[in-house]
Amino acid sequence: MKISDLSESQLLALFLPIIDEHNQRVAQRQQGESPVLTLGPGDDCAVLNLLQGKTVMTIDTQTENQDFRRVWASGYESGGYDVGWKASVQNLGDIAAMGAQPQTLLVSLSLPGDVESDWVKDFARGICDSTLAQGADFCTIAGGDLGRSSEISVTVTAVGSSSGEPVRRDSATPGDVLAVAGSLGAAACGLDLLETPQQQLEELDDYQRFFTGQTRPAGALCYGLVAAQSAHAMMDISDGLLRDAGRIARASGIGINIDSQKLAAFFEPLRPAAACVSAWGGKQESPEQILLRWVATGGEDHAMLAAFAPDRVPTGFTVVGRCGSEFAPEAPVTVDGRVFDRSGWDHFSG
Ligand SMILES: Nc1ncnc2c1ncn2[C@@H]1O[C@H](COP(=O)(O)OP(=O)(O)O)[C@@H](O)[C@H]1O
Ligand SMILES: Cc1ncc(C[n+]2csc(CCOP(=O)(O)OP(=O)(O)O)c2C)c(N)n1
Ligand SMILES: [Mg+2]
Structure with missing residues (x-):
């Protein structure tokens, strides 16, 4: 089945159970601590309870044929899983580079009608698996957006927190x-x-x-x-x-x-x-x-x-x-x- 055969709520019904399961697993791991994500996908906004330290935020986009191809010259096909995986790595890379802990991700998907509906499920699995594989055990997915476009474009925002002073680019010193x-x-x-x-x-x-x-x-x-x-x-x-x-x-x-x-x-x-x-x-x-x-x-x-x-x-x-x-x-x-x-x-x- 193609994206064009589904309504927005039907597409969300494919995507959200995977995200909700991920968020529930994070909540289980956090037992005893107050959860950071107090309201996840489903309302106008997510609600976060970032208790301490400094909050850091970043955003990154991947666009078809600029950042990946659906089919490469080698014959390899990059599906939703790969795009979801890389979206997490790009964003958590920026959070880690500030010396911060990733807390949550927001995910915007713009998709052409000819994309298979399974792409969306694969994307959800890819972003969740990658987040865990990197060791971001407490990083939830707070929500996102879905829309139609002429090419696949994925934008992820990451929020992190740092208990100390975030590490910047501007403080290297001679002799380092x-x-x-x-x-x-x-x-x-x-x-x-x-x-x-x-x-x-x-x-x-x-x-x-x-x-x-x-x-x-x-x-x-x-x-x-x-x-x-x-x-x-x-x-x-x-x-x-x-x-x-x-x-x-x-x-x-x-x-x-x-x-x-x-x-x-x-x-x-x-x-x-x-x-x-x-x-x-x-x-x-x-x-x-x-x-x-x-x-x-x-x-x-x-x-x-x-x-x-x-x-x-x-x-x-x-x-x-x-x-x-x-x-x-x-x-x-x-x-x-x-x-x-x-x-x-x-x-x-x-
Ligand atoms: N459209 C934009 N509006 C505001 N700031 C931007 C925009 N695009 C890039 N920046 C800022 O410029 C800097 C360099 O961007 P970029 O090369 O994408 O950073 P990174 O490699 O860390 O993802 C970042 O601090 C980013 O926030
Ligand atoms: C089809 C295709 N062409 C070229 C590239 C190479 N490429 C795309 S973006 C990029 C650099 C990283 O860009 P971005 O993800 O925007 O990083 P940022 O600097 O914003 O963190 C490179 C090397 C690619 N991945 N796929
Ligand atoms: Mg960037």
């Missing part, structure tokens, strides 16, 4: 080290393979395993919470290490140098895929160049990027660079002391 936790390059690798024709992929053993870096990224929520104890500045990497490190550098008024040797640790799991993409591109880019492009400029892994005093780097973070006092507006980030020619994802020029 810059470190990463979570995966780097896996989402860009997945994107390149998804966009590669299936017959080119058959040389690559179990090639579908690389798709998940793009379709179901793991995120790094737990690392954000750990880093909040000692990070001077933090953000999640959505647009690529170099571009996002540039945002910390600009906001903090410092320079950052990345040590390319330190990035090699992220290359290993992606090596077989880089060889395949290099061969498909007629070796115009060597496997080594592809690995560096994925790891240094690929977005969407939602790894944590943070600046710490050198003796206060938490377990799970890999030092990839250093903060210096020289801020150069035209090149706030260098790699091995030199300007890198490609810096990352930009929605409007990329």
Whole structure:
């Protein structure tokens, strides 16, 4: 059955039981504590009881053919489950990057009539499963909106709370080290393979395993919470290490140098895929160049990027660079002391 065969209330009747079950499970886990979500989906607004600390909020949109495809060149089909999964990772990445705990999500779905009604149920399962898989055991889904559109577009708002001062981007200091936790390059690798024709992929053993870096990224929520104890500045990497490190550098008024040797640790799991993409591109880019492009400029892994005093780097973070006092507006980030020619994802020029 297609979306166009159903009324809005019939569609909600598919979606809401999955969300309600998720919210009930959260409430069970919170036994003994006063619930944050005191009124969930069903009324004009949700009601939250954010008891203590600072409230943080963020929003992110995924649009068909800009952020995912229903069918990729590789033949893989991204369904509602994948889109729901990634919506949660994107938003919880922003909450974690402030050092905050996710509390609830609001979900807006704009869908064309030719989408299967099961897409909506899969989306609900994907967003709930991903939230739990990231360890956000207490994060409910407070409500949302449903509408018709000419392409699939999903917008999620996340609300979080922080018992201490939220970690900003603008307080890295000269002498800090810059470190990463979570995966780097896996989402860009997945994107390149998804966009590669299936017959080119058959040389690559179990090639579908690389798709998940793009379709179901793991995120790094737990690392954000750990880093909040000692990070001077933090953000999640959505647009690529170099571009996002540039945002910390600009906001903090410092320079950052990345040590390319330190990035090699992220290359290993992606090596077989880089060889395949290099061969498909007629070796115009060597496997080594592809690995560096994925790891240094690929977005969407939602790894944590943070600046710490050198003796206060938490377990799970890999030092990839250093903060210096020289801020150069035209090149706030260098790699091995030199300007890198490609810096990352930009929605409007990329
Ligand atoms: N339409 C908008 N209205 C107000 N603020 C916006 C808008 N789009 C982006 N921003 C703000 O600009 C900053 C950068 O946005 P973005 O690159 O999407 O951040 P992030 O990578 O954390 O999702 C964020 O602080 C965001 O809130
Ligand atoms: C079809 C398709 N083309 C290109 C991309 C690559 N891509 C889309 S958005 C993006 C960067 C992240 O953007 P956004 O989710 O808007 O992150 P924000 O900076 O707002 O957190 C990248 C690398 C993709 N995922 N799918
Ligand atoms: Mg954004």
